[in-house]
Amino acid sequence: MKKKHIICLAMAVFLMVCWSAADAAQPKLAKEQILNIAFDAGDLKTLDPHQAASTNDRSAVDPIYNGLVRYPPGDQVKVEPDLATSWKLSSDKKVWTFSLRKGVFFHPFPGFPKGYELTAEDVVYSLTRAADPKRSSYAGEYTGISFEAVNPYTVKITIDKPVSETLFLAKFASYAGGFIVSKKAIEAKGDEWIKINPVGTGPFMFDSYEPRQKIVLKANPKYFRGAPILKQVVILFMPAVASREFGLRTGELQIIEGLKEDKWAETVASFPDVVVKTFGPCESQVLHFNMAKPPFNDVRVRKAFSYAVSREEVAAFMGKGLAVPIYSPAQAPPAPGALTKEEAQKAGVIYENNIAEAKKLLAEAGYPDGLKIEVIISEMASSYQKPMIAIQAQVKKAGIDMALKVVDHSSFHSLIRDDASPIVYYASWRPNVDVFLTRFYHSDSVVKTGKKPDTNFTHYGAVDADGDGKVDSIDELITKARWELDAAKQAALWREAQIQMLKNVAVVPIIRLKYNFPMKSYVDLGHPLEFSWATYSPQITEKTRILAK
């Protein structure tokens, strides 16, 4: 009996030691779980997830809503269940059936103080809304797709023509049109109301909005993945970088949107308790030539310009920790279908670092004394002005005198869509190569004159690019790739289309630039930060927490 007692006591002591050791290994949480994150923005534009496009709007919308599937925070390749628990595809590859998670509740809103359970009706309503061009910026993604509620927990999605899983599931991920909105909230309150009163199912609920100041989100205790650790997330609009920097230094802010500049990042990283996070998705910065007008209607002039440019130098000028040279005019690697340097080299479509060849080509094209151009460029420093200043200095050596006309960002977008610049330097990220190719290089997307004018600044598909008297186009390749179900073949078609454009020097891919967000070292995001698919900023999830200093 005595022996038994001793063994029990020893076991109890052992368990207590283990428990304390485990407790000690757990980092202690800060008393106040309020995260303040400041963006380079004057105000929100909209919290309607089907229209939110700017970095700060996406960041506010992301923790409020869910999609049928999601890319796990920090990941860009694999897809995992979100509101749907599973999905299956019919044998003709046209019908996708999604089973919904049970017990998911929308956030409370007037008339529904406890929220209500998400059903297939909400999903169908939401996706139909996302497909409506009058109510959604992403309607084009859902052309030829219909939605049906089979029962409260099953949704059937039918597509006219089968597409690969890569393209299909991306449309229903927790991003843009894939965010699921509340049918009852919108029917009761209207589309305008949810612009500043979002109702979703995510880990954080909308709490308040102060124009030009901040949005406050509060924890959703009923979140299906568990109640968030943070009690509140405050998203502040602070357009002055110095103010954001000061706020971070004083500790009033825990995360700030930074400048995409190495030197700045180095300085900020030297402040106490600050770490600088750089991550993707990187915006690809690509130089588009207007091939419809002289002088860039001549392939020799475009090639000369390209030969005068050095991507490595531009990347070094921007900061090697942030900028990486690219060779793909669509999405940058590792995205499926993106062109690597080796592939571009093998195809013989890299024209750079050769001033003598540039001068020779210019002379052949009838510009022996060089040429003068004026290019419209956005005021935004890291994505537009700085790299173009580097390129301006490079092409000057070849005799190209490029004046930069700097305008504010809104004006830039209007002017380039009005075909007003001979070169458009454009920084962008799109969810896949298909979207890139369609929006930037399909003949329907030619600015002003296309069937659906969009962002085809090169006029590719509407002009003779190589001077053989025939119009050059990659329209067929884009369409063929879109309907290709085999992922490898699809990627090969995307690469083929890009190589064709590079051969004709319609564009010169320059660099991709990572996002730069300094944050306090005691903020634990709860996931690795290599890639932020939905927000362009660190994603805030139910696992994000503030540790004790």
Place this chain on the structure above:
Amino acid sequence: MFSYVVRRMLQSIPILLIVLTLVFIVVRVLPGDPAVAALGDYASKDAVNALREKMGLNAPLWLQYMRFIGDLGRGDLGISIITGYPVAKQVATVLPHTLLLTMSAIILGYLFGVPLGISAAVRRNSFVDYFNRVFSLLGLSVPAFYLGILLILLFSIKIPLFPVVGAGEFHNLKDLLRHLFLPALTLGLLMTAYITRMSRSSILNILAEDYVRTAHAKGVAENRVLYKHVLRNALIPIVALGGLYAVVLIGSSVMVEIVFSRPGLGTLMVGAIKQRDYTTLQSVMVIYTVIVVLINLLTDLIYGLIDPRIKYH
């Protein structure tokens, strides 16, 4: 006096109309589409067109103008074309912060500027005078945003005394004052420099007047001469130009609000320009114009109080 005020208010209506028309034209002449600004570069042309229609931007310009003036006539500032948020609500949220900031700066300016000006004038060409002149010159030369950054570095980073983000809450006086201190000091130093300089030159002018010499000759005590004869007369230009500087101060408050991330008319206006938020921008300009008109009116009324020669008809 009442009829004078009413007449002045009525006279300001044409000024207001001219300003409104100019603002209406200028914001629309600026390149940049509010719909593109709102939806971002990813949005399709269809989506942009649908939003333009919803924003009322596809209507003819004259119709947009008539709607704008008509709404204003009814006291309706409209809703933000970007967020759909009522502009009056936005203005009501931020206006108290701008008024608090500029009023604090004006009070600081007069509180320190007038005594500094007097001391410089009565001790002309002394060390005090040189010091005050250098101080006011510096105050006038250093841009408000730069001064703000220096004060932040000193009093928020090196010595962590004051916060740098936001304006605090009105229901928490301590918090409000802590947030107000550095921005008010930034603008206050600017105002102090104006008032010091102006007070000094105004008092010097009066000191050279015959009636001051007569008072001295009559053996009136120095302090009595200064406060009864000199200061009262010197106050007229100080008040007159003070009103003008208050208007300049409202302009400078834009930068201070941005540096200190304070809510205010300045941040509202800059955000509206960036977003091409026509309705908000127009309304902010209306508010600024009204404030300037009111300050001018107030300055004229104060004249009457300090100068008995002025009568209102």
